[in-house]
Amino acid sequence: MANIYKESSLGKVTVTEDHEVVIGQVICHNGTPTTSKICARIDPAQHPAPGRIYAVKGRNPGGEKILILVRVEKMWEHNPHEDALSSNINQVIPIEIAYAKEGQSTVIYRAFEADTLEEISFISNGKRNGEEELSLNINNVTTLPRSGWPIIEVSDELISKALELAPDPDLGLDIGHIHTTNIPVRLKRDVIQTHLFICGGIGRGKSYARGVIAEEYWAHKICQINIDPMGEMVEATKDLGGMNIKPGEGFTLPLSALQAADVVDAIPGHARSKTTNIFSLIKYAHDKLLDEKVSKLGQEFGVNDLVKKIEDVADDIGYGAKGTLYPALLKAKSLSNFKYIGDPFDWKTHLQDGKIINIDCRGYSVRDLRLITASIARDIQRLAKKREIPFVVFSMDEAHLIAPNDDNVVTTQVLREIARIGRHYRIGLIMTTQSPADMDKSILKRLLTRMIFAIESDQLQAIRGVFSDAPDEIIKQLPKLPKGTCLLTGVSETIKHATLTKVRTRKTTVGGSTPNVFSSDKRRPFPNKEK
Ligand SMILES: Nc1ncnc2c1ncn2[C@@H]1O[C@H](COP(=O)(O)OP(=O)(O)OP(=O)(O)O)[C@@H](O)[C@H]1O
Ligand SMILES: [Mg+2]
Known part of the structure; x- marks a missing residue:
């Protein structure tokens, strides 16, 4: 094979006869080459880096020219003049020993796997x-x-094509670049349906990336509903012409959006008290209303309806004694203290034309967050099943609080269902967390596109299953990834190979500190994407 290449010298750089820049040569080392791993000696003028992609140039058994794309995993230097013994001799016999450097020396070289x-x-x-x-x-x-x-070095275009990272620019989602290169990372639109998982330590770029995703989905006219516990998406939502709403202030949810278990969860009281007849009566009445009004008539109901129903059914099921009925009525009435329980929100009117609706939940407790999320999830699930709303992406930050690893939490249950079958009735999920170890495992394993930012090693164990084919060296680097850089992984149909990605710069305002880039120009910035 070697004689196909008439190697010449272009300055210090070695090139093949086709003028491709040679960066090294495959070597026989440590049980390699194999079809999955190679080792290479690095050309003295070249400086590859872990994560970079090159091609081995050769021929297949049929004699046709082929390129095998390889991704550098780790590098090392071989220098017997500096091995332990030689280094020790240099220390104890301090005679300056000059030796030829890499490129001139016959024994010094660098290599990579x-x-x-x-x-x-x-x-x-x-x-x-x-x-x-x-x-x-x-x-x-x-x-x-x-x-x-x-x-040899290969063009960015060839790498993008081979890794299927850049479909038609107008049809892909522009996320950023492969780390340390100019190769664009554009995701196929299919990822929207495969659910997205964003995780990473504090301040590593999760919310920033969520904003990038919001811009891209918006450009593709995908409707989004975002649960925003920290108010991080408020400015971006304004920039994108979306709607910021605060629970209880222009945004309420009907009691009928809650399941009996949510209602019981919402009413203050010790978990043990919730197994008493009082709560059984409330649950029974709520279930009855769900059946009679929501399922049969498609109508919503409120707190007054529940109170009335409790009165109506108490005797039928033998809970009419004052000791049970009165406390049940009082507890049901206490639901009107939740300022976000009220009239149904008109999703059908608002979810149009790629609108983003940001639910600004600043100041709400974890219990409120769960209740709001569960009821929105149920509301949109019901409408989506009846095909009354367009495809919608439901997203949330602090996902470990909203959907913890706990079977008894209602949000966990409803989000599990969306994660499992949501795409069939056209709901996508985006879940963001700094603490994947605390998040529900069965939801986590169904979020099939993942952006993993720098994360503490104690959290790595929890996300073992999501690295796809990312090499160990890159996984080891995860705790030290620079801010704004993530490991992007997915299933082979969406993201062929795990890719270290530098997330692109935001067009929308980050946290309200920078100017509103869209204030003077409401035009969508990617006109071609409106196809
Ligand atoms: N891709 C990026 N490009 C430029 N700056 C970035 C990028 N990602 C993050 N940053 C900077 O880092 C800051 C923190 O990022 P971000 O708010 O997204 O962190 P986070 O992971 O959501 O943190 P937290 O867990 O505290 O919510 C941003 O305000 C921004 O200034
Ligand atoms: Mg954040």
Whole structure:
């Protein structure tokens, strides 16, 4: 194979006969090469970095030219002049020993280990205007890379194509760039339906990235409802012409959006007291209303309806004694203290044309957050099942509080259902958390596109299953990832290979400190995406 290449020197850089820059050569080392891993000696003039993608150039068993894309995992230097013994001798016998450096020395070299990603072969489509036209055939790696084959730089376009990272710019979601490169990371729109998971330590870029996603979904006219416990999306929502609403102030939810278990959860009291006849009566009446009004007539109901129903049914089920009925009525009436329980919100009118509705939950307790989230989830689930609203993405920050790893929490139950079958009735999820270890595992494993920002090592264990084919070296680097850089992983149909991604700059205001970029121009910035 070596003799195909007439190696010349272009300055210090080695190139192949096709003038491709050679960055190193496959070596036989530590049980490699294999179809999944190679090691390479690095050309002295080159400085690859972990995460960078190159191609091994060779031929398949049929003799056709191929490129095998490889991603650098780790690098090391070999220098016997500085091994433990030599270093020790230099210390105890302080005689200056000069030796030839890398490039001149026969024993000093740098090397890297890399994972193979894709095998590219070229199919000739015949000649057009005298030039041979080639199309790419991209497959799993089946050709064994051979020791001695050169490793060359490849164009950003080829990498994007092979990794399926950049579909038509107007149809993809512009997330950023592959870390340390200019290769754009554009996701296929399908990821919207596969549910998105954003996790990372405090201040690592989760909310910033959520804003980027909001801009992209908005550009694609995808409706979004966001639960915003910290008010981080308020400014961005304004920029995108969306709607900020505060529970209890222009935004209320009907009691009928809650299940009996939510109602019982909402009423203050010790968990043990909630198994008494008083609560059984409330539950029974609520279930009856859900059946009679919501299921049969499609009508909503409120606190007064519940109170009346409790009075009506108490005798039928033998709970008419004053000791049970009166406290049940009082507890049901106490639900009117929740200022966000009231008339139903008109989702059908507001969820249109890619609108973003941000529920500003600043100041609300975890219990309130759960109740608000559960009732919105049920409301939109009901409308989506009847096809009365367009595809909508339901998102929330602090997901570990809203959907903790606890079967008894109602939000966990309803979000599990959306995570499991939501895409069938056109609801997508985005869940953001700094503490995946505390989040419900069965929801977590169904969020199939993931943006993992720098995260403490104690949280890594909880997300073991979500790294897809990310190499160990990159996983080890996770706690130290720079702010705004994440490991992007997914299922092979959406994100072929785990990719370290630098999230792009926001167009919308971050946390209200920078000027409103859209204030003077309400036009969508990606006109082609309106197709
Ligand atoms: N991709 C990025 N490009 C530029 N700046 C960024 C990027 N990501 C984050 N930042 C900066 O870092 C700050 C903190 O990021 P962000 O608010 O997204 O963190 P977070 O992970 O949501 O933290 P918390 O857990 O506290 O909510 C941002 O206000 C912004 O200044
Ligand atoms: Mg945040």
